[in-house]
Amino acid sequence: MEDKLNDDIGEAKRLQLWEMMLKLRLVEKKAYDLFLQNLIKGTSHLALGQEAIAGAFGIALQEGDYTFCTYRGHAHTLARGSSIEGVLGELMGRQCGLMKGKGGSMHLTDVDKGVMGSYAIIGAHLTIANGTALASKYNKTKEVSVCFFGDGTTNIGAFHEALNMAKIWDLPIVFVCENNLYMEYTAISEVTAVEHPAADRASAYSLDKIIVDGNDADEMYRTAQTAIKKARDGHGPSLIEAKTYRHSGHSRADPGKYRPDEEVKDWMENKDPIKNYRQKLLEFNIDEKTITGIESKIQQQVEEATNISKNSPIPDIKEIYTDVWADGGYKWHN
Amino acid sequence: MAQLTYRESVSLAIAQAMRKDPKVFFIGEDVGAAGGVFKATVGLLDEFGKERVMDAPISEQAILGAAMGAAMTGLRPIAEIMFSDFLAVCWDIIANQIAKTRYMSDGQINIPLVIRTANGGGSKFGAQHSQSLENWSMMIPGLKVVAPSCASDVLGLMDASVKDPDPVIFYEHKSLYASKEQLENTNLSIPLGQANILHEGADITIIGLALMAQRSKKAAQILKEKHNINAKVIDLRTLVPLDLQTINRSIIETGLVITVEENPRLCGWGAEISSLITEHCFSNLKGPVTRVTTPHVPLPSADILEDNTIPSVDLIINEVIKKVKGE
Numbered sequence: 314m315e316d317k318l319n320d321d322i323g324e325a326k327r328l329q330l331w332e333m334m335l336k337l338r339l340v341e342k343k344a345y346d347l348f349l350q351n352l353i354k355g356t357s358h359l360a361l362g363q364e365a366i367a368g369a370f371g372i373a374l375q376e377g378d379y380t381f382c383t384y385r386g387h388a389h390t391l392a393r394g395s396s397i398e399g400v401l402g403e404l405m406g407r408q409c410g411l412m413k414g415k416g417g418s419m420h421l422t423d424v425d426k427g428v429m430g431s432y433a434i435i436g437a438h439l440t441i442a443n444g445t446a447l448a449s450k451y452n453k454t455k456e457v458s459v460c461f462f463g464d465g466t467t468n469i470g471a472f473h474e475a476l477n478m479a480k481i482w483d484l485p486i487v488f489v490c491e492n493n494l495y496m497e498y499t500a501i502s503e504v505t506a507v508e509h510p511a512a513d514r515a516s517a518y519s520l521d522k523i524i525v526d527g528n529d530a531d532e533m534y535r536t537a538q539t540a541i542k543k544a545r546d547g548h549g550p551s552l553i554e555a556k557t558y559r560h561s562g563h564s565r566a567d568p569g570k571y572r573p574d575e576e577v578k579d580w581m582e583n584k585d586p587i588k589n590y591r592q593k594l595l596e597f598n599i600d601e602k603t604i605t606g607i608e609s610k611i612q613q614q615v616e617e618a619t620n621i622s623k624n625s626p627i628p629d630i631k632e633i634y635t636d637v638w639a640d641g642g643y644k645w646h647n
Numbered sequence: 648m649a650q651l652t653y654r655e656s657v658s659l660a661i662a663q664a665m666r667k668d669p670k671v672f673f674i675g676e677d678v679g680a681a682g683g684v685f686k687a688t689v690g691l692l693d694e695f696g697k698e699r700v701m702d703a704p705i706s707e708q709a710i711l712g713a714a715m716g717a718a719m720t721g722l723r724p725i726a727e728i729m730f731s732d733f734l735a736v737c738w739d740i741i742a743n744q745i746a747k748t749r750y751m752s753d754g755q756i757n758i759p760l761v762i763r764t765a766n767g768g769g770s771k772f773g774a775q776h777s778q779s780l781e782n783w784s785m786m787i788p789g790l791k792v793v794a795p796s797c798a799s800d801v802l803g804l805m806d807a808s809v810k811d812p813d814p815v816i817f818y819e820h821k822s823l824y825a826s827k828e829q830l831e832n833t834n835l836s837i838p839l840g841q842a843n844i845l846h847e848g849a850d851i852t853i854i855g856l857a858l859m860a861q862r863s864k865k866a867a868q869i870l871k872e873k874h875n876i877n878a879k880v881i882d883l884r885t886l887v888p889l890d891l892q893t894i895n896r897s898i899i900e901t902g903l904v905i906t907v908e909e910n911p912r913l914c915g916w917g918a919e920i921s922s923l924i925t926e927h928c929f930s931n932l933k934g935p936v937t938r939v940t941t942p943h944v945p946l947p948s949a950d951i952l953e954d955n956t957i958p959s960v961d962l963i964i965n966e967v968i969k970k971v972k973g974e
Contacts, residue, residue, distance in 0.1 A: 379720075411753075412751060412752055412753035412755070413753050415750060415751055415752075415753045416751040416752060416753065420751045420752070422748075422751070422752040422753075422755055422756065423755075424752070424755040424756060429716075429719060429756070430748060430751075430752065430756070432744070434739055434743050434744075436708075436739075437708070437712060437739050437740055437743065437744050438712075438744075439712070440708050440709045440711070440712020440713060440715075440716075440740065441712045441713075441715050441716040441719070441740075441744060442712075442716060443709065443712060443713045443716060444712060444713040444714060444715050444716015444717040444718070444719065444720075445716040445717070445719060445720055446716070447713050447716065447717050448716065448717040448720040448721075448722050449720075451672065451698065451717070451722065452720075452722075458716075470708065471708045471709070471712070471739075474704075474706035474708050474709035474712075475708075475709050475712065477704060477706065477709070478703070478704065478706060478709040478713060481704070482701075635753075635754070636749060636750050636753055636754035637749065637750050637788050637789050638749075638789075638812075638813050639749070639754075639757050639759075639812035639813050640812075641754065643788070644888070645788075645887045645888055645889060646840075646887075646888060646889035646890070646891040646923070647840060647888065647889070647890060647891055647892050
């Protein structure tokens, strides 16, 4: 089927997708700038180049749905509607941060938006996402749980435990493997027995083999919609493998030099999801002014949120001793 | 008046929690149709059905992950890990995820779940099915640690653990499953962090947990009858939260203390308690704190080897006599 402006997705939804992806891109770029200014400490894992996946799911999901992402999760958090200052403030260790500086870049959490946490140890969150899905089934409610993870995750035991459990109990969950071709510094093909690290394992759990161009926002959106509907209608889990590429290294410490220059250039120039989607919108004869209008709106939002974060106080050191227990404290003896 | 084994009290405690609160469900390996490998969950599937008593695959990470995720939405799962030794295969979920998520999320997420597990030696199962691992969870901020020593404590502490808003690791002792108790009332609740005095005495304080608390009680009875030594036995019941006040009050009275631990020596829970006692009661002490533990070895299997590895009633008696005589 050839995409048309007034097809199943339509103009309004496409502009939403565009705006969403752009927001994810510009916030991530800002995070990088703030690193260089030494306003963000610690480590951070940028998802530049992978925006179409989180973005499409962000548009396709409903309020009340649960999402779980990895330490590369700024985009996935923003895609559920978390505030930019909540994310940037957390990266900067400010009071306006989503967790007031207690979690940091790798643990962004915003329960009110359904962001059930960002998980920094590979594999665990697939099993935990099963738990929110199990709760929906137990309570006979209609939330869908979505769990994002990288290609490297497909080689850890928890991945296999989680897929099996999701299938035997037909849980309302969507597993999304963002295959950016490198586990960290090593090509996933070097360390994996199958060509498609997630999709080729699907049959072992009686799941369909689903491979999608994760840099094509329209295709990603349709795939997301289908899997979410399947889960919501009570027809069980899906495993999606979305092919993508990260523009930057694995983490702050990594310039990504293990990747061939030609490969990087090809993905940056020819397969950038945002660049390509902008071109597509223009080809659909959407007014360029509309597009640039969205661009300047998002830029302004990011600048405003950056200022809010910079001006937000640092946390009170008393925060160290709060919230270990549900009573708010940390005492362990009387 | 009913006579109840520790084993029966486990299934009764779970059943009572499930009857009281529809948010409570139970998940584990071989727990439903089979009634548990220790037969401690017999009857639950019949009463509550498959939706609330879930037989899971051999996937400890997936079991605890599912329990955690469900707890994050407000359900109150009870998850079983068949042997406490198997906690090692799902330790990421416990120590990194369940324990830390509340803190890292700045209190956005509560995780009200109970992880039950069969702990401890005495069954000649060898080094990988006999460990006493309460100290593993004690050292992780964010976990509560419960280890009942009798049927009534199983009932009372399970009630409190299920109602607790924080994650609880509930260590049941394999060698206590067959122990019996006469109970007038089975609908019990015992607050976490409240130690129990199993034997009164003012000559020396013996601090134990689970099987070691029961052996200490037995030792105290013999010490009184045969050696004219009056030992106070404190069953801690829970390591986190810890009832330090009860310990301190007793030390002030006796001035002498031994801890009796089933774990190997290094970093056992008694080391922390010993440290707390010297901080809080140094001037009351008549001598150093003595720690009676399993030596720092993996647990062997053969009768004579295992029996001589885990602290016995005789060993406790001998250590107490030495201590009281100032040897």
